[in-house]
Amino acid sequence: MTASAHDIDLKCSPTRPRLVDTERLIRWSTALAVICVATVAAIVSYRHAYHVVRSYGEDGVAARLVPLTVDGLIYASSMVMLHSARRGTPVPRLARWLLGLGIAATVAANAAHGLAHGLVGALVAAWPALALVGSYELLMLMVRNMGRVSAVIPDAVPEPILDTDPDIVPGPTRIALVVPQPSDPRDELEVQAESEFADELAIGRTPTIREIRSRLRVGQPRAQQARAYLSSLLADGEPA
Structure with missing residues (x-):
């Protein structure tokens, strides 16, 4: 810096990086929690559905695969809805109907597993299925909204650093302005x-x-x- 120019140096405020780091921490910690809950719920829900399928006549490979068709239907329907939402196209009615059918099937299978222990037993047995579906839909919601957060993060406020040398005669100042490009x-x-x-x-x-x-x-x-x-x-x- 020269005495004749008497420039003002602009130091970028750490506000924006801090906000970006916070958003990233929230997003990834939430995703980790959702994945953990969904994993536990999927294991318990599968075991419940497997025992119900075996109790009603299926065995061997068929008994192990039938519960996967229910969870697979929920996954496929949700992915179709996610794809439509990201492309801005209408969600197919078939995807909505199949998602509802898959949710009803997995809840019914889990509730049937605990029905022998009464209403409370049925509710307790059905809870993993509800937790699985809810966790999965939360994860899909996060994926739909990913990338939109950066648009609302405010720009950093520059902090001017003034030269306090008393021997420098004040002169014209130069402040760099960042003009956002039109979208x-x-x-x-x-x-x-x-x-x-x-x-x-x-x-x-x-x-x-x-x-x-x-x-x-x-x-x-x-x-x-x-x-x-x-x-x-x-x-x-x-x-x-």
């Missing part, structure tokens, strides 16, 4: 549509709703939104 106003669907139908736009043709639904795998409202956006590109004379 792309288009959503993911519009970007995907522009890329997917680049050839059609190049010849001045707007794809139909049916074509958009088929190639982008979206519902009617999202397809209409994409077609309106592509039509606006042609109207502005900006084909991809």
Whole structure:
């Protein structure tokens, strides 16, 4: 630093790194707790369902595999719903129905295991299944929301460090300002549509709703939104 310039050095505040570290700690500790609870609940729930299946005529490999079909149905349905949520597309009704069916089946099997000990026994036996389903859905919720936290973390506040040397004559100060870059106003669907139908736009043709639904795998409202956006590109004379 020179006396003539009398610069002000800006030191970045540790606020942002601390917030990022806190968010990461919360996210990973919660994920670890959910995984631990889900693992214990899955083992107990499987044992309950296995004994129920054996009690009603199945044995050997079949008795060991049938409980896995219930948990596998819950997993597959939840993953389909997660995929739809991350792509911004409507969740298939079949996935919702199968998820509900899988939850009902695993709860019923666990409750049947403890039914011989009365209502309280049935509730105690059904609890691992409820804990398993709840833990798994919490984990899926965290995965859906992952990546959105950084958007709400405030920017660091710079702390100026002033030169206190009395022999320096005050002069003009220079403060560096960080101007945030404007984000792309288009959503993911519009970007995907522009890329997917680049050839059609190049010849001045707007794809139909049916074509958009088929190639982008979206519902009617999202397809209409994409077609309106592509039509606006042609109207502005900006084909991809």
